[in-house]
Amino acid sequence: MLENLFNLVQQQAGDAIINNPAIPNQHNEEAVKEAGNSVIDSLKNALSGGQINDVLSMFANGQANASAPVVQQATGNFMERLQSKFGLNSSQASGIAQSLIPSVMNQLAQKTANPNDNSFDVQQIFNxxxxxxxxxxxxxxxxxxxxxxxxxxxxxxxxxxxxxxxxxxxxxxxxxxxxxxx
Structure with a gap:
């Protein structure tokens, strides 16, 4: 699952990370990894913090909108990582996180819900x-x-x-x- 998630982030990272001068090219791979880790950590925290309804709903409906609590947490988490690891200011970090994380999480939900797409298995994700x-x-x-x-x-x-x-x-x-x- 992790490799597929990082590939998904990489596919979505175009303008947000790869073509963004705020993140030097030598840090692109690390920034992609931080985005993936932000998604994983936020989903884990949501499950352990009692937000199982949010996580289950995301995967059951095959969509994750930007206003969903777990998406907002992942976005905020990535924003903080961008600021602390790459020295971005809050405006830069917010723009990058808000343009990338909601789309990654929505794609994750869609791919997991799609019976014709086996790149993400809901059982493996929850395990x-x-x-x-x-x-x-x-x-x-x-x-x-x-x-x-x-x-x-x-x-x-x-x-x-x-x-x-x-x-x-x-x-x-x-x-x-x-x-x-x-």
């Missing part, structure tokens, strides 16, 4: 993000159930009750999901 804690779970099955909407009890919010209703009689799956979150 890697959770440190292997989702290995016994059918993440694609979970996402398929979620595609109809996360608010399954139609109470106006997405919470543990919605997940429980998705796994009626499947407490072991729910227990694994809770265990994945810490």
């Amino acid at each position: 890697q993000l959770s440190g292997g804690k989702t290995a016994g779970m059918n993440m694609q099955g979970i996402l398929n159930k979620l595609k109809g909407g996360l608010d399954s009890d139609r109470d106006g919010d997405v919470d543990l009750q919605d997940l429980k209703s998705l796994f009626a009689g499947g407490g072991s799956v729910l227990d694994k999901l809770k265990g994945m979150l810490g």
